[in-house]
Amino acid sequence: MLPTPDLSHLTSKDYRNVYEPAEDTFLLLDSLEEDQEYIKQLKPKICLEIGSGSGCVITFLEQIVGKNSVYLTTDINPEAAKITQRTGKQNKVKIDAINTDLVNGLLPRLENSVDIICFNPPYVVTETEDINSSLIAASWAGGINGREVTDRILPFIPKLLSPGGSFYLLLIQDNKPQEIVDIMESQYNLKYQLVKKRRAGREQQYVLKFSKI
Numbered sequence: 604m605l606p607t608p609d610l611s612h613l614t615s616k617d618y619r620n621v622y623e624p625a626e627d628t629f630l631l632l633d634s635l636e637e638d639q640e641y642i643k644q645l646k647p648k649i650c651l652e653i654g655s656g657s658g659c660v661i662t663f664l665e666q667i668v669g670k671n672s673v674y675l676t677t678d679i680n681p682e683a684a685k686i687t688q689r690t691g692k693q694n695k696v697k698i699d700a701i702n703t704d705l706v707n708g709l710l711p712r713l714e715n716s717v718d719i720i721c722f723n724p725p726y727v728v729t730e731t732e733d734i735n736s737s738l739i740a741a742s743w744a745g746g747i748n749g750r751e752v753t754d755r756i757l758p759f760i761p762k763l764l765s766p767g768g769s770f771y772l773l774l775i776q777d778n779k780p781q782e783i784v785d786i787m788e789s790q791y792n793l794k795y796q797l798v799k800k801r802r803a804g805r806e807q808q809y810v811l812k813f814s815k816i
C-alpha cells in the first residue's frame with residue numbers, strides 16, 4: 604500500500620482557506636493506486652491535477668509515476684497554489700503549481716500532450732452565486748447540480764489528453780454522472796470506465812476514468 608503524502612507541514616490555519624483532504628480525496632488516491640499498473644505502463648511524461656488544494660493527490664501520483672514526468676497543478680485559489688508547492692517540497696516532488704482558472708493558459712502549448720489528468724472538483728449542489736464566494740467556498744460550491752465548474756472543464760479534456768491518456772474525475776450522485784459519461788462518449792469520443800465508488804455519509808461518490816483512444 605502506498606503511503607499518504609506527508610502533510611505534517613500544514614496546520615488548521617492553512618485549512619481555513621484551502622481544502623483539507625477528506626473522503627473524496629482518499630477515494631481518488633485509492634483509485635489511482637488501484638490503477639497503478641495501467642498508469643505505469645503509460646509511462647507518463649506530463650501529469651496535471653486541476654484544483655490541487657493541498658497538493659495531496661499530485662504528490663501521491665508521483666509515487667506511482669516517478670521522477671521522469673513533469674507535474675503541473677492548477678487552482679483558482681492562490682493559497683492552494685502556494686500550499687501545493689509546499690507539499691511538493693515536503694515530499695521531495697517537483698511541482699509547477701499555477702494559480703489559474705481550470706486550465707487557462709495551458710493550451711495550445713499542452714495540446715495532445717497530458718498523459719494523466721485528475722480533478723476532484725467543487726461538487727456540492729449550491730446556488731450559482733456561492734461558487735467562488737470565498738477562497739474556501741470555491742473548494743466545495745458547485746452551483747446547479749454541483750456541475751457548473753465540472754461542465755466547464757469537459758471540452759478541454761480531449762484537447763489536452765495525449766493519445767492513450769486518461770482523465771480521473773470524482774463525482775457524487777447529485778452530479779448526474781451518467782450525463783457526464785454520455786457527453787464524454789458521444790461528443791468527445793472518450794472511453795469510459797468506473798474505477799471506484801464509495802458511500803461517505805449521505806454522499807455516494809464515484810471516480811470515473813475517461814481515456815483517449
Ligand SMILES: C[S@@+](CC[C@H](N)C(=O)[O-])C[C@H]1O[C@@H](n2cnc3c(N)ncnc32)[C@H](O)[C@@H]1O
Pocket residue numbers: 622623624625627628631653654655656657658659660677678679680683703704705706723724725726738741742743752
Ligand atoms: C474538492 S477541492 C479538492 C482539493 C484536492 N484536489 C483534494 O482532492 O483534496 C476542489 C479544489 O478545486 C479548486 N477549484 C475550484 N474551482 C476552480 C477553478 N475554476 N479552477 C481551478 N481550481 C478550482 C478549489 O480551490 C479546490 O482547491
